[in-house]
Amino acid sequence: MELSDEEIERYSRQIVMDEIGFEGQQKLKNARVTVIGVGGLGSPITQQLVAMGIGTVRIVDRDVVEISNLHRQVLYGDEDVGLSKAEAAHDRLKRINPKVMIEPLTLSINDDTVDEAINNSDVVIDGLDSVSARYSINRACVRLKIPYIFGSAIVTTGSSTSIIPGKTPCLECFQPALKDDEMPKCGTEGVHPAILTTVSSVQVSEAIRIIIGKEPNLANKLFLADVANLDYDKVKIIKQFKCNVCGPDADLTIKKSKRKLIEDICGREGKSVHIISPKENLEINLDKLNNILENDNLEIIRKGELGTTLNYNEKITVSIVTSGVSIIVGALEEKRALEIFSEIIINKLEINPEKVHNEFQKLLKVN
CATH class of the missing domain: 3.40.50.720 (NAD(P)-binding Rossmann-like Domain)
Structure with missing residues (x-):
């Protein structure tokens, strides 16, 4: 797409530079x-x-x-x-x-x-x-x-x-x-x-x-x-011939990093924090989620277009974004965080647990 007159004025201090110029600005726009x-x-x-x-x-x-x-x-x-x-x-x-x-x-x-x-x-x-x-x-x-x-x-x-x-x-x-x-x-x-x-x-x-x-x-x-x-x-820095990513024998079809369903990260406000990351993008319907939470008398702190934050109880807050990633603050153990996630995402929203993890129910029992 071509630059408009308004854009030419907006970016004029860049366009005048030899480093960028008019053609460069056009490339930036595209x-x-x-x-x-x-x-x-x-x-x-x-x-x-x-x-x-x-x-x-x-x-x-x-x-x-x-x-x-x-x-x-x-x-x-x-x-x-x-x-x-x-x-x-x-x-x-x-x-x-x-x-x-x-x-x-x-x-x-x-x-x-x-x-x-x-x-x-x-x-x-x-x-x-x-x-x-x-x-x-x-x-x-x-x-x-x-x-x-x-x-x-x-x-x-x-x-x-x-x-x-x-x-x-x-x-x-x-x-x-x-x-x-x-x-x-x-x-x-x-x-x-x-x-x-x-x-x-x-x-x-x-x-x-x-x-x-x-x-x-x-x-x-x-x-x-x-x-x-x-x-x-x-x-x-030097390219490593035997690098398993960019070397000649690298096989990039193999998934190397093991995905963690639940992570225990740095505490917030002195409380433990667990992040649960589903295997798939769950594409959460936030309107449906908010209605369920309100019907269950759970206090919603923030409603957004891409996420909801709620008080689960006096000690635990939960943030859920549209992908299904959930941040649980205040649960002392992974098992409790998984239980809360299961209650809201799996049970209330009726999400297939295999979209979260192939063995979600088993992990829930183990933890």
């Missing part, structure tokens, strides 16, 4: 970028992409906004607490630039869902904090030949690289065999907002270069930053 995770990195990434006029931005996040996000996740405010991040981000981004198409998804990223998340993308940008989810994205991008802009940040340090399938090392060439359980988390270690804006800006710059047809600066290089000491560096 591009589709997927941002996985709309948290500390994803918030400034999506803000910049939308403001710069990327034609379609798909945002993927399973979580809901909580008050501890607000110091660094700049898309959200107090009024968004309890809402799906995908929904709150969509609404904020449309206010920034109504000309851009925003596609919100509430999926949990794993080998079963990743193709739906990145399908038809020109570039995928990483705003994740999960190694297993990153591995799923990396494998899918290599298989589908979609450029993937990796980024990570913790405390005051961060890194980024541009992964071009067939040309550069993939994620597992330089970060193989990592485990989520062994990685530092911002919930316990903390994260400085300045490192998030630093790394996210580098990621956006790389994505723009790829879209307009230029060589990314971080092809075969890893950008490293530490805002505590203002140290910045780039180191060379």
Whole structure:
């Protein structure tokens, strides 16, 4: 599609740059970028992409906004607490630039869902904090030949690289065999907002270069930053011949990352948090769900287009997004979290448990 006169004026400060120009702006308008995770990195990434006029931005996040996000996740405010991040981000981004198409998804990223998340993308940008989810994205991008802009940040340090399938090392060439359980988390270690804006800006710059047809600066290089000491560096990374993702003998038809039905993540407000991620996108009918909850006299805290948050009792809150991903805060054990999920999703909504997990009922009894 051609640029309108209004768009030419809106993006005039970019169009005048040799780095982008009129043809480059046209390419941005016709591009589709997927941002996985709309948290500390994803918030400034999506803000910049939308403001710069990327034609379609798909945002993927399973979580809901909580008050501890607000110091660094700049898309959200107090009024968004309890809402799906995908929904709150969509609404904020449309206010920034109504000309851009925003596609919100509430999926949990794993080998079963990743193709739906990145399908038809020109570039995928990483705003994740999960190694297993990153591995799923990396494998899918290599298989589908979609450029993937990796980024990570913790405390005051961060890194980024541009992964071009067939040309550069993939994620597992330089970060193989990592485990989520062994990685530092911002919930316990903390994260400085300045490192998030630093790394996210580098990621956006790389994505723009790829879209307009230029060589990314971080092809075969890893950008490293530490805002505590203002140290910045780039180191060379090398493609590993025996890599089981991008090496010549790699078999990308095999699902490598084992999907977890239930995860115990960093506590919120001093309470335990369990996230339950169904195998399939359950496409929850929220109107039906809300009616059932109200008829059962359960207090709904927030109603949204993509999710509902409720007080299950005085100690436990539950957030359910349209994909069926459920965040249960305050259940002391996995078994109790699974029981609550089963009561609401399986029993009240009459969802086939095999859509959640092939052996859901068995897992429920075991836990």
